[in-house]
Amino acid sequence: MITVSGVTKVYGDTRVLGPIDLELPAGGITALVGPNGAGKSTLLTIMGRLIAPTAGRVTIAGRDVATTPGRELAKLLSILRQENHFITRLTVRDLVGFGRFPHSRGRLTAADHEQIDRAIAFLKLEEITDRYLDQLSGGQRQRAYVAMVLAQDTEYILLDEPLNNLDIRHAVSMMTQLRTAADELGKTIVIVVHDLNFAAAYADRIVVLNQGQVAHVGTPTEIMCPEVLTGVFETPFRITNHDGYPLAVYYR
């Protein structure tokens, strides 16, 4: 379970987030949605201890992310944000291999290699596993990063806009795989997404943020209503039901 208590983030004179009080039960996929500037990425980043909140705390499985030693936390929680640029040249396999660092500190065992292979297969990266990252497209790199996070094999996975660079096929594939990870491996996954329909189709619960506050929390059925969404996104919404999950239409 992820508990967010009284988390606020202030930059200079501007409060961008908070106060947020939220409890996300273990297991399943939670989607953070909201308009630009709502604070979704900020909240996720604070949950993943990459930035410190101005006030409040976050506990994951009972551990305070601010005070738990990094090495221990890295085996419990993994977070992936937007792409990093770095100076070393790495192959896909190298990168995914780093996901095992919290466990093996750099000395890869046979078990580690198994995990790496599994993560690569899960994201369908076998064909490019020996290519250098800078030779890949944005979408391929994105998948390599997610594979690294999967290889890290943590109970809690936080992903910031993982579908950003992916084309339709790979976006669907990614969400399907995340769903499998949640269902079969028992992982708790929190993702920030822009596309409401992906959230509604795959998430167990949706948290709607607006202007730094939690506006709504609920299941896709509860959230996907014009009354809820039109106000938050300031755009007229129509909801249809498709194959058992709600679909938002707002294009024209």
Added chain:
Amino acid sequence: MHETVTKAPPAPVRPMAAARRPRLWPRFVILTVLAVAAAVLVLTWDIGPAPGTRGFWLIVNMRVVSVATIVIVAACQAVATVLFHTATSNRILTPSIMGFDALYVVMQTGLVFFFGADTLSRTDGLPKVVLQSLLMVGFATALYTWLFAGRRGDLHVMLLIGVVFGIGFGALSTFMQRLLTPSEFDILSARLFGNLSNSHKEYLPWAGLVVIVVLALVWQRRHRLDVLALGRETATNLGLHFKREIIVLLILTAVLISISTTLVGPMTFFGFIIATLSYQLVGSSRHWHVLPFAFLLGVVTLLGGYFVLRHVFYAAGLLSVIIEFAGGLFFLIYLLRKGSL
């Protein structure tokens, strides 16, 4: 760059990643052989007395000091530069821009300015060397903790401020230097360029010991260095305390550079050449490949350069000036050709 076509034939089943490693061994072997050969050459070339006589060994012993100095300096500069590149995620900078060189220069100039030119040689000895190194490392550590360790620490701000201090020290030095007599200035400037004859036997063992300890610490952290190179967020995600690791890394760099500078004076671009060549030639980006390779390459280059300059051109004193000159040119060309950092 587009997606791999789904119709491409599936890749063959891969054995474990070890498949790539054997290719690196030959390079290391070659480099080690070259290093040893260079050392032997420097030690034994052009000695009057016949090999095996007492006179022969006397001269070899004297030369051991030079060779030991070169090995230590090469190790310090090469390793420190690679570490600095990892710490700053930037392969264009060198540690010396942070003001180390300038601080060293201002210390030497101050000594001559206030106490006369002979103070340089009168105070030579282990205490002075230790004090200078401590001052340089102390300065660096103060800078890092003030500017980088805190909540709002920014690496680039810290680097720039280090640079500004360097410029400030430089202005101070130049001013004092103007007021020296030409002979005082000559004595001073001999100290200010990397000069192998500056080093003295007494502090070599101490310097060697410190360097070995630092290198051991670095080696122990080699896997962590690879993770640090992935950037703050990824490194934090993988469980490292990013700022703390970077500061430790920078302090280790400071120690190495201080030792090298105290031994032979400032060398701005040597580390850069060696580090850059190493990245290209080693065939891997792992620190446990790059660091030993850089060390060996540094030793080979410096010993080789020393040998050539001493016995072919009779210009050993100019070694560091030429290295800086060549290094600077190399740096410029590298920058203009390379598309990204």
Added chain:
Amino acid sequence: MTATTTRPPSGSRTRASHRFALPVAIAVVAGLMVLSLFVGAYDITEKEFGTEMFFISRVPRTVALVLAGCAMSVSGLIMQMLTRNRFVEPTTTGTTEWAALGLLLTVLIAPGANIATKMVTASLAAFVGTMIFLAILRRVALRSSLVVPLIGIMLGAVVSAFTTYLAVSTNLLQMLGTWFMGSFTGVVRGRYEILWLVAVIVALAYVAADRFTIAGLGEEVATSVGVRYHLVVFFGTSLVALATGVTTVVVGMLPFLGLVVPNVVSLARGDNLRSNLPWVCVGGVGLTVTCDIIGRVVRMPFEVPIAMVLGLVGAVVFIFLLLRQRRDA
């Protein structure tokens, strides 16, 4: 984490209330200039040759202060506009080091060259150096605007290494240090007139100001607005190179001037180059004259070279600006 270089014009305080600000500033600086005319080890009111000293030394010195102060501040401003980076100026991009190299080469190859020749070669070298810097900037993918001055300073260090090597092998190293430390002590009638070129440079900069700002937005934006990007960059670089060359030859290196003045002005007034230009000139002159007076007074009758005072003041202000940026980040 790129720091944006543009700021909105400071608040909604109307221009009307500032209408008197510029004349007041000019008056203050004019006062400083008068002070400069009368400060010095040689007492011109009492001694015999007072009036002559006045016109041989004091007046040229003060005029040179004005011109050099303008030259370096405006150069810094132009470079900042062209690179959209607050920390760029001739001494943090290697430009002054290139000018120094050009000067040294001239002295080595043609020791009897007159001051105009030296100026030309120094400016040419500065031009080449600045173009190299800009070329590197365009090619290297930069993630932080603070890396830019770091690269520039590295470049400067490289060129310095060349220059030092040359100086060492020709035994000119100590002289080198003396020439390039910015100092107005040697400015007398007949040795500084070439600095008047700076007035032309500043005028041209004022005319082309808007184009520099647009060019700073990048090649694509500039072209789509109809500005001939490469021509404007070439022109701006030439002005900067010329200003730097002239100043280096006559006075030496003035560190941080081009950094401090434009930044302080833009802190107060935002980033409109054309309207900031007069302020930058006034600020540059004020700072230069003040530092020079301090240099003359602090250890009378000896003179501390202005580069030292500027170096100290500039370093403090630079560090303050950096810390401020960090706070706002």
